[in-house]
Amino acid sequence: MFQIDRFGRTPIYEQIIDQTQRLIASGLLKEGDQLPSVRVLSQELSVNPNTLQKAYSELERRGLCVSAPGNGRFVTADAFRLVGEGLKGRLEEIRHIAEELCAAGLPVEQVLDTVNAAYGKEIEA
Amino acid sequence: MFQIDRFGRTPIYEQIIDQTQRLIASGLLKEGDQLPSVRVLSQELSVNPNTLQKAYSELERRGLCVSAPGNGRFVTADAFRLVGEGLKGRLEEIRHIAEELCAAGLPVEQVLDTVNAAYGKEIEA
DNA sequence: CAAGTGTACTATAACGGATAGTACACTTAT
DNA sequence: ATAAGTGTACTATCCGTTATAGTACACTTG
Numbered sequence: 548m549f550q551i552d553r554f555g556r557t558p559i560y561e562q563i564i565d566q567t568q569r570l571i572a573s574g575l576l577k578e579g580d581q582l583p584s585v586r587v588l589s590q591e592l593s594v595n596p597n598t599l600q601k602a603y604s605e606l607e608r609r610g611l612c613v614s615a616p617g618n619g620r621f622v623t624a625d626a627f628r629l630v631g632e633g634l635k636g637r638l639e640e641i642r643h644i645a646e647e648l649c650a651a652g653l654p655v656e657q658v659l660d661t662v663n664a665a666y667g668k669e670i671e672a
Numbered sequence: 673m674f675q676i677d678r679f680g681r682t683p684i685y686e687q688i689i690d691q692t693q694r695l696i697a698s699g700l701l702k703e704g705d706q707l708p709s710v711r712v713l714s715q716e717l718s719v720n721p722n723t724l725q726k727a728y729s730e731l732e733r734r735g736l737c738v739s740a741p742g743n744g745r746f747v748t749a750d751a752f753r754l755v756g757e758g759l760k761g762r763l764e765e766i767r768h769i770a771e772e773l774c775a776a777g778l779p780v781e782q783v784l785d786t787v788n789a790a791y792g793k794e795i796e797a
Numbered sequence: 798c799a800a801g802t803g804t805a806c807t808a809t810a811a812c813g814g815a816t817a818g819t820a821c822a823c824t825t826a827t
Numbered sequence: 828a829t830a831a832g833t834g835t836a837c838t839a840t841c842c843g844t845t846a847t848a849g850t851a852c853a854c855t856t857g
Contacts, residue, residue, distance in 0.1 A: 594816095597816070614834055616824075618824055618825075638782065651756075663780065666783075709801075728803090741855075
């Protein structure tokens with residue numbers, strides 16, 4: 548369910564946060580679904596429970612899941628809408644990079660082509 | 673000439689590298705131009721000389737500048753071309769984020785509009 | 798020679814990330 | 828009631844990266 552890269556610079560707990568959000572955004576995780584427990588996921592990924600606890604706490608702070616002590620941790624009803632709003636942040640990243648490329652003199656078409664390619668769309672001549 | 677953010681997560685030496693590359697890409701730094709010495713820049717930015725040395729060493733490793741011990745450090749002839757190749761990496765970042773947004777169901781038009789906006793282009797209806 | 802370059806080296810401090818271990822409270826199923 | 832599985836809270840420790848401090852040396856130019 549999760550895939551951890553131990554060599555990159557991005558912390559494990561951030562990877563968990565990102566991937567969980569992506570699972571929600573893509574609909575693989577829906578309202579009411581239970582997230583893997585910190586202990587189970589800890590063994591599955593060979594990651595310290597505290598690290599996962601940190602990630603889950605942040606997801607909870609963002610309102611994407613709620614904890615039912617003694618029971619488990621579940622995706623909230625607002626989760627899908629909330630990650631949708633979070634996509635604006637990703638758009639800002641693209642905007643930021645695009646501004647750099649613009650300043651560097653890269654033609655805009657090349658950027659647009661890249662976006663279209665990512666969407667699996669054929670490049671129009 | 674340089675602007676340092678001491679609170680962000682990105683290390684100072686990386687900021688120096690990035691900004692220098694951007695100056696070269698935008699043409700503000702051309703072949704033969706002298707980079708500020710580690711000592712001068714150290715005082716100007718209130719940054720340790722070693723930190724700047726680290727940044728400059730990396731730029732040198734990438735072939736963007738050469739050091740003339742006792743004289744100074746200068747932008748190479750290949751610098752402009754090399755940073756140009758580096759832009760492909762930035763494009764890959766955009767591609768990566770765009771794939772995420774695609775998976776999340778964000779319409780492609782919204783991404784294209786963002787790119788166009790970054791290029792200062794009006795959005796076409 | 799003096800001043801300004803780059804370079805090299807050691808040592809230290811500070812911070813974030815991750816781990817280890819323990820303990821406690823709660824819910825569910827048996 | 829008990830056991831197993833949840834979440835939660837803590838403390839302590841380790842490690843790597845970043846940044847700083849200080850010193851020393853070699854080189855080039857004026």
